[in-house]
Amino acid sequence: xxxGDPLEETNGxxxxxxxxxxxxxxxxxxxxxxxxxxxxxxxxxISAGIMTANTPSYIMGDPIDYPKVMTQSxxxxxxxxxxxxxxxxxxxxxxxxxxxxxKPNQDSLTVFNHIGSRAVFGIFDGHGPYGEYAAHFIRDxxxxxxxxxYKELGDEANPNDAIRIAMxxxxxxxxxxxxxxxxxxxxxxxxxxxxxxxVENNNLYVxxxxxxxxxxxxxxxxxxxxxxxxxxDDHKPENVTEQERVLLSSAVLLSESELxxxxxxxxxxxxxxxxxxxxxxxxxMFTRSIGDKDAHVNLGVSADTEVKQRCxxxxxxxxxxxxxxxxxxxxxxxxxxxxxFKHKDPLKSANKIIELARNRxxxxxxxxxxxxISVIVARLLCNE
Numbered sequence: 001x002x003x004g005d006p007l008e009e010t011n012g013x014x015x016x017x018x019x020x021x022x023x024x025x026x027x028x029x030x031x032x033x034x035x036x037x038x039x040x041x042x043x044x045x046i047s048a049g050i051m052t053a054n055t056p057s058y059i060m061g062d063p064i065d066y067p068k069v070m071t072q073s074x075x076x077x078x079x080x081x082x083x084x085x086x087x088x089x090x091x092x093x094x095x096x097x098x099x100x101x102x103k104p105n106q107d108s109l110t111v112f113n114h115i116g117s118r119a120v121f122g123i124f125d126g127h128g129p130y131g132e133y134a135a136h137f138i139r140d141x142x143x144x145x146x147x148x149x150y151k152e153l154g155d156e157a158n159p160n161d162a163i164r165i166a167m168x169x170x171x172x173x174x175x176x177x178x179x180x181x182x183x184x185x186x187x188x189x190x191x192x193x194x195x196x197x198x199v200e201n202n203n204l205y206v207x208x209x210x211x212x213x214x215x216x217x218x219x220x221x222x223x224x225x226x227x228x229x230x231x232x233d234d235h236k237p238e239n240v241t242e243q244e245r246v247l248l249s250s251a252v253l254l255s256e257s258e259l260x261x262x263x264x265x266x267x268x269x270x271x272x273x274x275x276x277x278x279x280x281x282x283x284x285m286f287t288r289s290i291g292d293k294d295a296h297v298n299l300g301v302s303a304d305t306e307v308k309q310r311c312x313x314x315x316x317x318x319x320x321x322x323x324x325x326x327x328x329x330x331x332x333x334x335x336x337x338x339x340x341f342k343h344k345d346p347l348k349s350a351n352k353i354i355e356l357a358r359n360r361x362x363x364x365x366x367x368x369x370x371x372x373i374s375v376i377v378a379r380l381l382c383n384e
Contacts, residue, residue, distance in 0.1 A: 060177060061185050064104070064136055073347040073379075079117040079201055082312075082382045086111055086121070087347025090374040091354050093326065094361075097368055106192075107324050107374040108135035112143055115150070118159075119199040121376050123212045125324040127289075128190030134174060134291045135192045141170050142196070159198055160307045163207040167194065167290065171303040175293040189282065191291020194305075195232055195322050202314065202382045207307045208232035209288045213328050216310065217319040217337040226319075226341050228333045231308050235288035237269045242287035246271050249300035259283060271299050312382045319349075320380055326373035327353060330360035346377040353377070 069089060076084040092105035106126035114120050122142060126135035145166035150157055153165075179186045193210020206214045216229040237243050237253055247253070252274060256267030259280065270283030273294070284295055288302045295301040312318060319340045327336065331353070339356065340349040353375050361370035 060133055060137060061183075064132055070347055073345055076111075076113050076119050078113065078119045078199055081201065082119070082199055082380065084119050084199065084378050084380055085346050086376065086378040087345070087350045088374075088376040089347075089350050089354055090372065091326075091358055093372040094370040099369070104132045105372050106131040106135055107326070107372040108132070108139045108192075109322075109374050109376055110139045110142065111376065114143065114146055114198075115155070117155075117200060119378075120146070120196065121198075121320070121322055121378060122194065122196045123322045123324055123374055123376060124192045124194050125210070125212050125326075125372070125374070126190070126192040127284075127286075128292070130185045130187075130190035131192060133185045134187070134190050137174055138170055138192055138194060138290055141173065142166065145169050159200055159203075159205045160309065163196060163198065163205065163307060164305045167196075167207065167209060167305045168303060171290045174291045175296070187291050188294045189292065191289045191295075193235075193286055193289050193325075197231070197320055197322055197378075199312070199380065202312045204231070204310045204312055204320070204380075205307060206231035206309075207305045208235070209290055209303060209305050210235050210286045211328075212322070212324050213333075214320070214322045215333050215337065217321070217340060218313060219316060219318075226337050228337060229310060230333065231310065233306060234328075235286055235306070237271050237285070237287055239287065245302065246287055246300035249298060250274070251299040254280075254283065271295070271301070273298050312380055314382050316381075318380045319346075320376075320378040321353075322376045323353070324372060324374045326361075326371035327357045327375055329371065330357045330364070340377055344379070346379050349377045350375045 070087055073085045073087040078084060088109055088111065090105060090107050090109060093103060095103045108124040110122045112120050122139065124135035124138045126132050146162060149162045149165050153162060175187045177185060177187050193212050195212040195214050196207045197214055198205045204216065211234045213234060214231040216231055217226045218229065220226045233239065235242055237246060251271045254270055254272050255265040256270065257264050259270060268285055270285055271287060272283035273281045275281050288304065290303055292301055296303065321336055321340060336353055339352050343349045343352060354373050357373050358370065361367060
């Protein structure tokens with residue numbers, strides 16, 4: 001399925017979310033059988049809360065408790081030599097006119113200080129009928145999994161390895177969920193894309209699975225106000241390397257216009273699953289994710305976490321931004337960092353990015369819906 005919103009009925013007998021398309025005729029086997037409970041309206045700004053080792057475990061399928069909005073930026077001290085100020089928020093999306101209006105926010109996010117020596121930031125963008133549960137499952141298991149991995153490998157373990165192992169463990173735990181009755185969370189066509197940033201000493205590690213994104217902004221030189229460092233690659237079928245892998249499976253790549261019966265390859269590309277009769281069962285717009293058991297078996301979708309590393313500058317302020325594609329579908333890297341370098345304060349920057357992205361969605365003539373929008377902004381200052 002596509003990531004993000006509950007399925008919306010469109011012309012041509014298709015049901016659509018922001019990153020999945022399902023023919024209406026296939027909905028009987030994929031339709032959600034449990035009504036979601038949500039106390040938020042579509043205009044609510046929320047934050048995901050700071051996770052600690054004492055945070056109660058989230059029980060899969062329970063109503064999701066969305067924390068309150070941040071009112072000011074907060075600080076983290078990491079390992080005695082890095083001072084981090086951060087702000088974050090999330091805006092629930094809006095279904096298309098005429099679609100069911102009981103749309104939950106399927107994004108989640110987290111910030112926590114891990115064993116005092118590492119700061120961890122995460123954006124989790126859920127998709128499919130149970131995407132919000134997948135996003136919160138990942139969020140609430142990340143802290144625990146990192147602790148378990150470092151306990152096994154030792155505190156000096158390579159963060160690249162630690163994050164990749166933790167994410168694979170979370171993926172395996174989620175797809176192992178076995179729904180025993182109607183309404184139970186089913187991992188077959190639900191999951192989340194994930195981007196995580198870890199700051200340890202003067203090093204930044206960014207781990208990515210899917211099409212959420214992380215960028216770093218540093219002070220520019222000469223007439224440039226800042227420099228953009230892209231810290232993650234979008235895992236989409238347009239990416240040649242990703243395309244080669246999914247085409248080794250039984251997947252077929254189709255444009256949105258082709259899925260609607262047209263002949264031109266217009267619009268975004270979907271990785272599609274066919275049944276034995278050649279009919280399209282569903283399509284996804286990502287090539288890596290956590291969860292999505294069926295797509296991993298049949299479409300070449302992978303849970304392999306890609307990690308990039310960068311040494312942070314000493315005694316110079318740099319800005320870290322993580323966001324779901326509700327931002328990146330409407331704003332460029334440069335536009336986002338323009339906001340950050342203008343406002344300086346992380347929470348003000350995050351709220352402004354959300355506002356701008358929301359306005360773009362609401363005035364975008366190509367879309368009648370609005371995706372969930374989630375952002376974390378962190379101000380990094382590493383000392384010698």
